[in-house]
Structures are given as structure tokens and as C-alpha cells.
Amino acid sequence: GAVVSQHPSWVICKSGTSVKIECRSLDFQATTMFWYRQFPKQSLMLMATSNEGSKATYEQGVEKDKFLINHASLTLSTLTVTSAHPEDSSFYICSASDRVDGYTFGSGTRLTVV
Amino acid sequence: DQQVKQNSPSLSVQEGRISILNCDYTNSMFDYFLWYKKYPAEGPTFLISISSIKDKNEDGRFTVFLNKSAKHLSLHIVPSQPGDSAVYFCAARRGSSNTGKLIFGQGTTLQVKP
Numbered sequence: 273g274a275v276v277s278q279h280p281s282w283v284i285c286k287s288g289t290s291v292k293i294e295c296r297s298l299d300f301q302a303t304t305m306f307w308y309r310q311f312p313k314q315s316l317m318l319m320a321t322s323n324e325g326s327k328a329t330y331e332q333g334v335e336k337d338k339f340l341i342n343h344a345s346l347t348l349s350t351l352t353v354t355s356a357h358p359e360d361s362s363f364y365i366c367s368a369s370d371r372v373d374g375y376t377f378g379s380g381t382r383l384t385v386v
Numbered sequence: 387d388q389q390v391k392q393n394s395p396s397l398s399v400q401e402g403r404i405s406i407l408n409c410d411y412t413n414s415m416f417d418y419f420l421w422y423k424k425y426p427a428e429g430p431t432f433l434i435s436i437s438s439i440k441d442k443n444e445d446g447r448f449t450v451f452l453n454k455s456a457k458h459l460s461l462h463i464v465p466s467q468p469g470d471s472a473v474y475f476c477a478a479r480r481g482s483s484n485t486g487k488l489i490f491g492q493g494t495t496l497q498v499k500p
Contacts, residue, residue: 278429304485313395315388316430316475316490365429367488374484375420377429 274300276368278378285356285385293351293381295366301346302368306375307339310363322349356385389413390478392491400499405463407494409476412457416478420488421450421461424473433474434461437482466498 275298285291295305304323308316320336322328322343330336338360340352349368353360366378391410399405409419417438422430436443436450436459443450449462463470473495477488 276429281427306487308490313493315390315492318487318489321487363427367429369485371484375432375488377422377431379429380427382427 274373274376276366276376276378278366278381280381281379282382287357287385288355290352290354291356291383293364295349295368295378297347297368300370300373302370304369305343305349306367306369307341307351308365308367310365316365353383358385361385390476390489390491392476392494394494396495398497398499399466401468402465405466405470405496405498407461407474407496409459409491410457411478414457415480417481418479419452419459420477422475422477424475430475468498468500471496471498
């Protein structure tokens, strides 16, 4: 079946630094990539939607200059958290979608900003 | 505005019995509904889905029921097994495309006791 590889699975960074999270679709071409954020015991909140080669569409309230999303190819999307602060600590999950198989989620990245 | 709601944060059932997880939505424009299972520090895995033109879909031990007039759907697991213990999310989207964005509920933690 479809597999999405998300790296790293966890990362600890210092406040003020930037962190990049990668999401790769291994055996299919992802027409669309979604990035979610989940706080403990809460829902998966959609942050942005990106299509290959296009600028990402951000949900209301999500700072596009802080959460940089690049979808350079049909198999790779990256989320960069710039100038991270402790309140950015969260669980980030990507989802890759094609028109045939639907949505496949990555395993998530636990970001801790100290 | 929480368009998809799972009002029960947790549910505990005995092995072999039925588990019923509920989900309500407010947006009558949703066309497709999905249920996902999620373990801690992992991405969601797809369980079962239903189109708004149907009222029931069954796959093995899992059955999803949709009541459009009540804007309510439920997931039935029969018989429940200890391995079913996880967080269950319902999600909804507008349109028939598998590349449409999903809106998730808050999740319900299911515990199946041996």
C-alpha cells in the first residue's frame, strides 16, 4: 500500500532556531500534501494544503512566514518552522494524497522547543 | 468553529462487546466521511469511510452509519478486541475528490478490556 515517510520522528531545538520536517511519498505521486498540527488530546488541526509546484494555501490563523511549506516535487514536501518558540512545540503530521488511493499519513514529528 | 465534533473523549468496553463511537457535524455541505485510528506518536491509519449518498458501509468488524438529517455518524466495532484500543478520529470533507482537505473531530480514546 501507499507509504509516506516523515522525518525526523522527533526533534529538540533551541528557541530561535529553525527546524525542517520532511515528508516523502515512497511509492506514489502525491498530488496534494497536507500539514497538520496536534496538541495533546486534541484534534488534528489543518495548517496548510500544498500542491506540487504551487504556493501553499494556509488555514486561517496560521502564520505563513513562520511555517514555510515547500512542495518541490510530487514526492516531497517540507515544513520549516522558523524562529521556533516553546509554544510551537507540538506534534506535526503530514498527509499525502493522490486521486486514486486517498490520504496516507506520515508517522508524525514531535517537536520540542527549549 | 468546530465543524466536526466527537463529544465523548473516552470509551471503555469489554472484549467481545460492541464499541460505538459517535461523531456529529455542523456543515451540511460535507460529502464524505472517514474514520481513522491513531496510536500515540504515530500518524492516523484509515479504517472506513462513507459517502453522503449512503447510510451504511460495512467492512469486516467495522460498520459506519450515517444519519444526514441528524448530521450524525457512528462507528460500530463488533466484536471489540484489545488491539482496537487507540484514539479514533472521524473526519469530513466537501467534494468527491480524494485531494480535498479533511476536517477532523477531537478524537475518542477507546479502551477495550480483556
